[in-house]
Amino acid sequence: MVPIKLDEFVSQFVKGNPGESKKTIRKQLNAAVEAKQNGARCIHCGNTIWAIGSAVVGWNGCFTCITGEANSSDDYEIDAVCWE
Ligand SMILES: [Zn+2]
Numbered sequence: 756m757v758p759i760k761l762d763e764f765v766s767q768f769v770k771g772n773p774g775e776s777k778k779t780i781r782k783q784l785n786a787a788v789e790a791k792q793n794g795a796r797c798i799h800c801g802n803t804i805w806a807i808g809s810a811v812v813g814w815n816g817c818f819t820c821i822t823g824e825a826n827s828s829d830d831y832e833i834d835a836v837c838w839e
Pocket of ligand 1: 799817818819821
Protein backbone atom coordinates (compact mmCIF):
# COMPACT_ATOMS: atom_id res chain seq x y z
CA MET A 756 0.00 0.00 0.00
CA VAL A 757 1.02 3.61 -0.43
CA PRO A 758 1.56 5.47 2.85
CA ILE A 759 -0.25 8.81 3.27
CA LYS A 760 -0.39 11.25 6.18
CA LEU A 761 -3.73 11.34 7.94
CA ASP A 762 -4.21 15.07 7.32
CA GLU A 763 -3.38 14.67 3.66
CA PHE A 764 -5.93 11.89 3.24
CA VAL A 765 -8.59 13.94 5.06
CA SER A 766 -8.03 16.84 2.62
CA GLN A 767 -8.26 14.54 -0.40
CA PHE A 768 -11.30 12.77 0.95
CA VAL A 769 -13.38 15.90 1.54
CA LYS A 770 -12.34 17.20 -1.88
CA GLY A 771 -13.69 14.02 -3.48
CA ASN A 772 -16.72 13.86 -1.15
CA PRO A 773 -17.92 17.45 -0.68
CA GLY A 774 -20.81 16.41 1.56
CA GLU A 775 -18.51 14.90 4.20
CA SER A 776 -17.17 16.80 7.19
CA LYS A 777 -13.44 16.86 7.86
CA LYS A 778 -14.06 16.47 11.54
CA THR A 779 -16.09 13.30 11.12
CA ILE A 780 -13.73 11.51 8.75
CA ARG A 781 -10.74 12.49 10.88
CA LYS A 782 -12.41 11.05 13.96
CA GLN A 783 -13.25 7.82 12.12
CA LEU A 784 -9.71 7.55 10.76
CA ASN A 785 -8.17 8.06 14.17
CA ALA A 786 -10.40 5.33 15.57
CA ALA A 787 -9.52 2.94 12.72
CA VAL A 788 -5.78 3.65 13.04
CA GLU A 789 -5.99 2.98 16.76
CA ALA A 790 -7.95 -0.23 16.14
CA LYS A 791 -5.33 -1.42 13.65
CA GLN A 792 -2.51 -0.60 16.09
CA ASN A 793 -4.37 -2.66 18.67
CA GLY A 794 -4.53 -5.63 16.30
CA ALA A 795 -8.09 -5.30 14.97
CA ARG A 796 -9.01 -7.97 12.44
CA CYS A 797 -11.35 -8.03 9.47
CA ILE A 798 -14.80 -9.11 10.65
CA HIS A 799 -15.21 -11.30 7.54
CA CYS A 800 -11.90 -13.09 7.04
CA GLY A 801 -9.65 -12.27 10.01
CA ASN A 802 -6.92 -10.46 8.07
CA THR A 803 -5.36 -7.24 9.31
CA ILE A 804 -7.73 -4.34 8.70
CA TRP A 805 -7.33 -1.53 6.15
CA ALA A 806 -7.65 1.57 8.34
CA ILE A 807 -8.74 3.96 5.58
CA GLY A 808 -11.35 1.61 4.17
CA SER A 809 -12.64 0.70 7.62
CA ALA A 810 -13.01 4.39 8.50
CA VAL A 811 -14.94 5.09 5.32
CA VAL A 812 -17.30 2.09 5.40
CA GLY A 813 -17.76 2.07 9.17
CA TRP A 814 -16.77 -1.55 9.93
CA ASN A 815 -13.45 -3.32 10.45
CA GLY A 816 -12.47 -4.89 7.19
CA CYS A 817 -9.39 -5.77 5.17
CA PHE A 818 -8.73 -4.30 1.72
CA THR A 819 -10.04 -7.34 -0.14
CA CYS A 820 -13.30 -7.64 1.79
CA ILE A 821 -14.01 -3.91 1.50
CA THR A 822 -13.16 -3.44 -2.16
CA GLY A 823 -13.50 -6.93 -3.62
CA GLU A 824 -10.04 -6.51 -5.16
CA ALA A 825 -6.92 -8.49 -4.31
CA ASN A 826 -4.27 -5.97 -5.33
CA SER A 827 -3.81 -3.10 -2.89
CA SER A 828 -0.44 -1.87 -4.16
CA ASP A 829 -1.83 1.39 -5.61
CA ASP A 830 -4.11 2.21 -2.69
CA TYR A 831 -3.46 4.47 0.25
CA GLU A 832 -3.04 3.53 3.87
CA ILE A 833 -2.36 5.92 6.76
CA ASP A 834 1.43 6.11 7.22
CA ALA A 835 1.36 5.22 10.94
CA VAL A 836 -0.19 1.83 10.16
CA CYS A 837 1.09 1.19 6.62
CA TRP A 838 3.13 -1.92 7.23
CA GLU A 839 3.43 -3.40 3.77
ZN1 LIG B 1 -11.24 -9.52 5.07
